[in-house]
Amino acid sequence: MPPATSPARVRQKQVRVEGGRNSIKEKARLRLREFDVGDRFSHLPLARAAVLLPLMVRAGKLHLLLTVRSMQLRRSPGEVCFPGGKSEATDKDEIDTALREAKEEVGLQLEKVEVVCRLVPGIDKMNYLVTPVVGFIEDTFQPTPNPDEVSNVFVMPLEYFVKPLNYQTVPYKTSSGYHGRMHSFTYDDPEHKMSFRIWGLTAHFAVFLALVIFRRRPTFEIDYDLDSLISSSENYFMNLYASVYERKKSNI
Ligand SMILES: CCCC(=O)SCCNC(=O)CCNC(=O)[C@H](O)C(C)(C)COP(=O)(O)OP(=O)(O)OC[C@H]1O[C@@H](n2cnc3c(N)ncnc32)[C@H](O)[C@@H]1OP(=O)(O)O
Numbered sequence: 001m002p003p004a005t006s007p008a009r010v011r012q013k014q015v016r017v018e019g020g021r022n023s024i025k026e027k028a029r030l031r032l033r034e035f036d037v038g039d040r041f042s043h044l045p046l047a048r049a050a051v052l053l054p055l056m057v058r059a060g061k062l063h064l065l066l067t068v069r070s071m072q073l074r075r076s077p078g079e080v081c082f083p084g085g086k087s088e089a090t091d092k093d094e095i096d097t098a099l100r101e102a103k104e105e106v107g108l109q110l111e112k113v114e115v116v117c118r119l120v121p122g123i124d125k126m127n128y129l130v131t132p133v134v135g136f137i138e139d140t141f142q143p144t145p146n147p148d149e150v151s152n153v154f155v156m157p158l159e160y161f162v163k164p165l166n167y168q169t170v171p172y173k174t175s176s177g178y179h180g181r182m183h184s185f186t187y188d189d190p191e192h193k194m195s196f197r198i199w200g201l202t203a204h205f206a207v208f209l210a211l212v213i214f215r216r217r218p219t220f221e222i223d224y225d226l227d228s229l230i231s232s233s234e235n236y237f238m239n240l241y242a243s244v245y246e247r248k249k250s251n252i
């Protein structure tokens, strides 16, 4: 047998690693495509925003890239969120918005993202319809955060959003009167030697993504029926939307 450092053995190992990485990605891709909502919610009469949920394979596991918002921002300073922002007139759709914002905020070139799908949207505290766009990026990506908008970038295992070490649930009521629960995760990042708190809308999207990909019951309670995740996630959103819509109508 050739020595462990011989070019043939190194190449064999590389092929195995790439094969493993591809099968993780392929399984995730197939699951995500089942949940692609396309432009089904795009006609809803709310202001629009989109975020990119950047997935990568690191050490054989799926990871998500997240950002910490600059303290200078007017809205949600210091909160953890995905790269993203409001739609601009030049954006063709939510995918354009998410990719444009990811480039502006963390320097991610759009040709470095393999867009897989759009998931069920959420509604933020300003009543923006926020569409999560899921895309694969390489784990070699080196972010260049725009300091006006982003103060930090970190990567965490997607699995943490179904099996967290530090989790709390926070009941909340929106301005439109909708009652729900917000997830709140604290993640101790070994790379930055810092703790990050991921909660609210960002946690909501990360949990849903983990449920779609892992099909596993999390260690905490969720508002979905796992046996019919597509319909229950859409119903959850439509109830939230109805409460916002009713409120908007009554304010006219
Ligand atoms: C109902 C649940 C509510 C919650 O969950 S709160 C709990 C946790 N927080 C979260 O989960 C965060 C959720 N929010 C978000 O993900 C984002 O806010 C959301 C909805 C995608 C919107 O994206 P944003 O990032 O707020 O919007 P954006 O990126 O378009 O703009 C942000 C602000 O930056 C400004 N900006 C853009 N380019 C700039 C530049 N080159 N230099 C300086 N400033 C710049 C831009 O004007 C905007 O400012 P402003 O917000 O309009 O005051």
Ligand SMILES: [Mg+2]
Pocket (backbone or CB within 6 Å): 083, 084, 085, 086, 101, 105, 149
């Ligand atoms: Mg933004």
